[in-house]
Amino acid sequence: MIVKSQIKLIRSLHQKKYRNQLGLFFVEGRKTINELLTSRFELNSLYETEEGLIGSKDIRPEIISQDELKKISALTTPSGCLAVFKIPEVQSINSDNWIVALDEIRDPGNLGTIIRLCDWFGVTDLVCSANTVDCYNPKTVQASMGSLARVNVGYTDLSQFLANSDLPVYGAFMEGHSVYKSDLPEKAVLVMGNEANGISPEIESLISDKIAIPQFGKQSTESLNVATASAILLSEIRRR
Amino acid sequence: MIVKSQIKLIRSLHQKKYRNQLGLFFVEGRKTINELLTSRFELNSLYETEEGLIGSKDIRPEIISQDELKKISALTTPSGCLAVFKIPEVQSINSDNWIVALDEIRDPGNLGTIIRLCDWFGVTDLVCSANTVDCYNPKTVQASMGSLARVNVGYTDLSQFLANSDLPVYGAFMEGHSVYKSDLPEKAVLVMGNEANGISPEIESLISDKIAIPQFGKQSTESLNVATASAILLSEIRRR
Structure with missing residues (x-):
C-alpha cells in the first residue's frame, strides 16, 4: 500500500525542481537499489511488488x-521495485x-x-557545469547502474573551477593532438564538451592540452558520441 | 501534402515486420538524411516542413x-524532415x-x-546474430548518425559464421586477459555479447582469445556498457 500523498511526492521527484526542493531522488531496478542500500546514501522509502526482491x-x-x-515509476515497463533516497x-x-x-x-x-x-576507471570526482543535466534525473540514475554511490558528482561554475585549479587541463577536441601520442600526467582534469x-x-x-581520438574510417564520419569518447580517453589515461 | 496511404505506409515502418516485408526504412534528422542521400542507399520518398532543409x-x-x-515521426520532437530509403x-x-x-x-x-x-575506426563489416536488434530500427538509425551508409551490417547464424571463419575470434569477457597486454593481430573477429x-x-x-578491459575502480563496479566497451576495444585495436 502506498498513500496518495506519497505517490504525489514521488511523482514530483520526476522533476529537477522538486528533487532540489525536497533533497530526494528515486531509483528503480533491483541491482542499483541494492547497491545504493549498502552505500553512504540514506534511504527515505522503499517499495516492491513482490516480497524478497530487494x-x-x-x-x-x-x-x-x-x-x-x-x-x-519513470519506466514504460517498471522493474518491480523503487526506492527514494x-x-x-x-x-x-x-x-x-x-x-x-x-x-x-x-x-x-x-x-x-x-x-x-x-x-570503472577509478575517477572519484566528476565536476559538472551548472547547465549540465541533473545527475539525479531518473534516466541518469538508470544509466549509471549504481555507480552514483561511488562517484562524487558536483555542479559548479566550471570556468571558475578550472581557473582556480592547479592541475593541467586536458580537453577533447576534434582537432586536438592524438591522445595515443600525448603525454598524460598522473593527475589532471579532463574536460568533455556538449x-x-x-x-x-x-x-x-582554460584548456592547456587539446587531445583527440584519431579517426581511422572515411573522412565524412560524424564525431564520436561523448560517452564513447570519454570511454576511450579514460582507457588511454589508465592504460599507461 | 502527404496522402493517407503514405502516412499508413511510413507508420508501418516503425515495425521490423513491415520494414522487412516492404524492404524500406525511414530516417530523421537533416545531417543523417543528407549523408544517406549521397550514399549507395536508394531514396524512396522525402519530406520536410520548410523548404531548403534537405x-x-x-x-x-x-x-x-x-x-x-x-x-x-518516431521522435517526441520531430526534427523537421524525414526520408524513406x-x-x-x-x-x-x-x-x-x-x-x-x-x-x-x-x-x-x-x-x-x-x-x-x-x-570511426574503419571497421567496414558488422555481423549480427539473428536475434540482435534490427539495424533499421528508428532508434538505431538515429544513434548511428549516418554511419549506416558506410558500414555493411548483416544478420546471420553467428555460430555458423564463426565456425566457418579462418580469422582468430576474440571475445570480450569480464574474466578475459587484459586487452592492454594482449597481442592483437592485423585482422580478426571481435565478438561483443548481450x-x-x-x-x-x-x-x-568458438572464441579463441578472451579479452577484458581491466577495472581500476572499486571491485563492486558493474560491468561496462557494451557500446563503451566496444569503443575501448576498437581504440586499442587501432592504436597499435
Missing part, C-alpha cells in the same frame, strides 16, 4: 501493486587524481554512462 | 505540415580487416552507437 531483514520494503508502481552532500574534491569535468552535457543517458565509466557544440569558447580558453 | 536541386522533398510530420542488399564480407560480431545485442541505441564506432548476459555459451566455445 532489501534485507533490517530493511523491509512496502509491498505495492503493479498499478501503484506504474503511478510512481536523500540527495547526499557533495564531498570535497580529491585533486590527487584525474578529475573529469563536463561542459554542458545535455543527455541524461550520456551523463549516467560517464558516471559509470568514472567508477554533444552538439563541443567545449564552449569560454572553457576552451 | 535535398538538393535534383532532389526536391515534399513539403508537409508539422502535424503531418508528427503522424509519421530502400533497405540495401548486404554486401559480401571483407575478411582482410577486423570484423565486429554481435551476439544478441538488444538495445537499439547500443547497436547504433556500435555502428558509429565501426565507421547487455545482460554477455556472450552466450554456444558462441563462447
Whole structure:
C-alpha cells in the first residue's frame, strides 16, 4: 500500500525542481537499489511488488501493486521495485587524481554512462557545469547502474573551477593532438564538451592540452558520441 | 501534402515486420538524411516542413505540415524532415580487416552507437546474430548518425559464421586477459555479447582469445556498457 500523498511526492521527484526542493531522488531496478542500500546514501522509502526482491531483514520494503508502481515509476515497463533516497552532500574534491569535468552535457543517458565509466576507471570526482543535466534525473540514475554511490558528482561554475585549479587541463577536441601520442600526467582534469557544440569558447580558453581520438574510417564520419569518447580517453589515461 | 496511404505506409515502418516485408526504412534528422542521400542507399520518398532543409536541386522533398510530420515521426520532437530509403542488399564480407560480431545485442541505441564506432575506426563489416536488434530500427538509425551508409551490417547464424571463419575470434569477457597486454593481430573477429548476459555459451566455445578491459575502480563496479566497451576495444585495436 502506498498513500496518495506519497505517490504525489514521488511523482514530483520526476522533476529537477522538486528533487532540489525536497533533497530526494528515486531509483528503480533491483541491482542499483541494492547497491545504493549498502552505500553512504540514506534511504527515505522503499517499495516492491513482490516480497524478497530487494532489501534485507533490517530493511523491509512496502509491498505495492503493479498499478501503484506504474503511478510512481519513470519506466514504460517498471522493474518491480523503487526506492527514494536523500540527495547526499557533495564531498570535497580529491585533486590527487584525474578529475573529469563536463561542459554542458545535455543527455541524461550520456551523463549516467560517464558516471559509470568514472567508477570503472577509478575517477572519484566528476565536476559538472551548472547547465549540465541533473545527475539525479531518473534516466541518469538508470544509466549509471549504481555507480552514483561511488562517484562524487558536483555542479559548479566550471570556468571558475578550472581557473582556480592547479592541475593541467586536458580537453577533447576534434582537432586536438592524438591522445595515443600525448603525454598524460598522473593527475589532471579532463574536460568533455556538449554533444552538439563541443567545449564552449569560454572553457576552451582554460584548456592547456587539446587531445583527440584519431579517426581511422572515411573522412565524412560524424564525431564520436561523448560517452564513447570519454570511454576511450579514460582507457588511454589508465592504460599507461 | 502527404496522402493517407503514405502516412499508413511510413507508420508501418516503425515495425521490423513491415520494414522487412516492404524492404524500406525511414530516417530523421537533416545531417543523417543528407549523408544517406549521397550514399549507395536508394531514396524512396522525402519530406520536410520548410523548404531548403534537405535535398538538393535534383532532389526536391515534399513539403508537409508539422502535424503531418508528427503522424509519421518516431521522435517526441520531430526534427523537421524525414526520408524513406530502400533497405540495401548486404554486401559480401571483407575478411582482410577486423570484423565486429554481435551476439544478441538488444538495445537499439547500443547497436547504433556500435555502428558509429565501426565507421570511426574503419571497421567496414558488422555481423549480427539473428536475434540482435534490427539495424533499421528508428532508434538505431538515429544513434548511428549516418554511419549506416558506410558500414555493411548483416544478420546471420553467428555460430555458423564463426565456425566457418579462418580469422582468430576474440571475445570480450569480464574474466578475459587484459586487452592492454594482449597481442592483437592485423585482422580478426571481435565478438561483443548481450547487455545482460554477455556472450552466450554456444558462441563462447568458438572464441579463441578472451579479452577484458581491466577495472581500476572499486571491485563492486558493474560491468561496462557494451557500446563503451566496444569503443575501448576498437581504440586499442587501432592504436597499435
